[in-house]
Amino acid sequence: MPIYNAPLKDMDFILNDVFHAEKFWQNNENLAHLDMATANAILEEMAKFSKNVILDLNRSADEEGGAQFNQGVVTTPKGFKEAFQQFADGGWIGLGANENFGGQGMPKMLTVLADEMIWSTNPSFMLYPLLTVGAGMAIDQAASEEQKATYLPKFYTGEWSGTMCLTEPHSGTDLGIIKTKAEPNADGSYNITGTKIFITSGEHDLCENIIHLVLAKTPDAPAGSRGISLFIVPKFLVNEEGSLGERNTLSAGSIEHKMGIKGSATCVMNFDAAKGFLVGKENQGLAAMFIMMNYERLSMGIQGIGASEYAYQNAAQYATDRLQGRSATGVKSPEKPADSILVHGDVRRMLLNVRANNEASRAFAVYVGQQLDITKFSNDAEAVRKANDRVALLTPIAKAYLTDKALDSALEAQMCFGGHGYIREWGMEQCIRDLRISQIYEGTNGVQAIDLIGRKTIKSNGAFIAEYIAEIREFSASMNDALSIKAATLDVCHQVEALTQFIIEQAKSNPDFSNAVAVDYLHAVGLLSFTYMFARIAQAAQSKPESFYQNKLVLAQYYVAKVLPDLAARVQRIRAGAELVMQLPEDYFTAQA
């Protein structure tokens, strides 16, 4: 069976040594109650839960065939109900949520690490609380006080769960063309009618009620994305005193049969004049939903880290145990029939790629978490403005770059197993199947890249990325010159800066340019970000003599030597422009070859 041990020492290193978390918390009146001892205690508890409770359920849920649908009723895999109850009882659902409604109020830079462990050990399980937390965040920020008081406490006890209902059969990325209707009733409620697809946890047996957040159009709404409103549509209507009332006229029509995350119920939801309650104002639903969406997008990046860490641990163990061939520099284990495959450079190359990805990704998630914490907890308006811009810039990186790199990593880890990696019982192929969705849902990675290059870069005339690069340069200036990554970091800053200027110029004369080079630009900014993370890691590790720290300096050098070269390819592709991408007529693509 697959193994997992939470990387607690690395998590502590990143929080404490790299990002000086305790100092950051103590200097903020809203977080001053938190110290590293408490943070580490929380992470240790999650390490136990993830390893002891949900790890084994991951494989068994997949082997069972995942969630089951029968006449509108969804049954989750064996053990999920008990594990979910334990999770809820532990207060984990509301770990980062508003304390006024039963949450724990923990900062994001801590919760990303707790989340990583769940993503490592059971991504299907993670999706049940995840949507609740996202729905809770949207309600917390956009709904009325009465709505908050009605729904949020039930979310954080795990009695009720939440969903986000955006996609329709004909409308995914392009939400402006949704057809779900919201007809106003005399009592201020609305009748919601339409079909939503790909609804994670749309129906299940873990909670007594499910609160759907649904995008719909009111009768006189403007066309397109400016005419979308957000509604709370409960499975069971809620009586005034908070008890459950009658069943609403909505139901799951089916669940999807998917490549992976089979334990997660992905539902078709049919709303048939179901009673719904407006959140905020009419026609402002998309903005409210994007509060939730941006939260989910960072979560997808953490799904990537979790999977890549799990893949790494299992591949490293397999490579250590597997004996094949002999070292090119002479027999290493003469007492054994063959040496461990760790003697082969190609196996090390794969493992080091994955390891470097995990350590940089984890640091990056904590970095973005810290920026989110500044936006939420800081009283310094300029700091909040800067952090908001940074989060806007880096959310597509967190979602798309981290998941792209995670899939690369999981595939390399699977390859370390040879033929055994293709066999279900080792768990690697499930890891890849489960992970693949992270690149697709919550806006495909291509859509993320277009968001980065368009709204976040060209629209701001490069202001967000310029401020980010300025921060990286400032940090580099503080670094020891003896660290070879310092020069590499400055060089990447220069290259990405020049590339950004080139893109902004090209986009002025060619409206198709940015879309055609978006993914390459996303990867260029991702490489910049990971180089920056390794610069911070190296700076934090350099003065500590223990091998745990000194090995991080080697890994940082490895990153520069062996991963960063991808930047050269990205730069060449972007400079080659959009013309050849757009030149061929549409019918070329399906013409008989």
Added chain:
Amino acid sequence: MPIYNAPLKDMDFILNDVFHAEKFWQNNENLAHLDMATANAILEEMAKFSKNVILDLNRSADEEGGAQFNQGVVTTPKGFKEAFQQFADGGWIGLGANENFGGQGMPKMLTVLADEMIWSTNPSFMLYPLLTVGAGMAIDQAASEEQKATYLPKFYTGEWSGTMCLTEPHSGTDLGIIKTKAEPNADGSYNITGTKIFITSGEHDLCENIIHLVLAKTPDAPAGSRGISLFIVPKFLVNEEGSLGERNTLSAGSIEHKMGIKGSATCVMNFDAAKGFLVGKENQGLAAMFIMMNYERLSMGIQGIGASEYAYQNAAQYATDRLQGRSATGVKSPEKPADSILVHGDVRRMLLNVRANNEASRAFAVYVGQQLDITKFSNDAEAVRKANDRVALLTPIAKAYLTDKALDSALEAQMCFGGHGYIREWGMEQCIRDLRISQIYEGTNGVQAIDLIGRKTIKSNGAFIAEYIAEIREFSASMNDALSIKAATLDVCHQVEALTQFIIEQAKSNPDFSNAVAVDYLHAVGLLSFTYMFARIAQAAQSKPESFYQNKLVLAQYYVAKVLPDLAARVQRIRAGAELVMQLPEDYFTAQA
């Protein structure tokens, strides 16, 4: 349901315009019976069989859960038995096999194209005849006349099938440590005892007998790979007159539960003093088995092409049909609620990457097929020598580079579907699961890369690659200067030449060097090969005004602008050396992070 239409026009273009197949055949006395009309008729028949018979069985076999095992008996998915009978009756099993034993004697440059269609439409089905063909080839080249007469005709009628039994639980890449024993009997036969795993078609219900080719060690065999012998071990012993005799003492212990190719039975085979018959001489089994292995390795590359073509066709159709958003240069389909997603550069980028991969891969497979045909059919000793060296050099490219690029391609095609790509019914996720094994089996792609850089390059002091580059330069010299790919081709030749010299130098002083940079070198030679293919395609297409040909010139330019830049990253990584790969101690990899 997924679609498939064989790319017959492109196949004709590659055979006829790019590689002048008919002239090549007519100039060879052993192939002079073949003309393009016959070749195209064969391909058209296979196009019908693949589309009409096995395409639908691909999805249904996967949904059923694939091959089933029950107390030693394996049942293939519904419809496989009838389809296999039709396939055998059509003479397809022996399409490229020896005419003296019932084969059709067709050249490899034609059979690779027929094979591609089966790989596109049903890779699990393909694996049943594939191993038979490979076993037939090994017997044809290494066994006695009596053995050939006994087994080969039954293979090509489809009455019997073949397997290759190499891997054992503790021994995969490192065959020198196999434990299966062969004890000689007084009658000249041997008793074979041991367990073999990952045996494709080891047991199934399609044929009346299964002939296992088994690697084993005789009692006094030298240690390691020089002490391995090859045996024919039939499921049912064969009587003198050719009828089936008693059941041999071998059986399937179980079948594997895999990520994909579920319709293919992957068996654990237990040999319990099973009667076996030596092929060739004792201790020369590995060489005989590698006749078969090299055949399979090119087949894996064709598996890649088939999957990538299938993925492309379905993604291009989906992208054409799916309406989301509007073109950045203005509305393209005002009568529709949104434009086709083909207006978005990022979608085109993905489709063009896949299309470029397919056209270059297909040309490359035909090119390698032609080299194999020269080795088999030519009477010119120097031409045969050169072709043998070329096949030796390019087999790892055909196996590993084509399958690496195919997985990249299938993933990009899946991404064109957004969330629908993750849903089973669209067939894209199965395509990826089925394809993934091609990078792993018959020697992982890392092992292929080590073969390329070691045995094929460093060991020959670069002679094989030098001769290949000389051919490419000679071809380039014949090209029209107006073709922009000419300069690109010469530049890649120069870069790969310099890189090869660098590698040969480094390897002299560092035994670990080649293994650590092998995969990057494999990709560099792959990029050289695909650039060469596009040079040949462009040269063949340039003078023809129809859009079918002129679009190939655009695709060649796209390849140079958008795919070839990967070379810059590969070169940087190789020049960064092996030191950082090998530096960390073995226990670093599993130490608690």
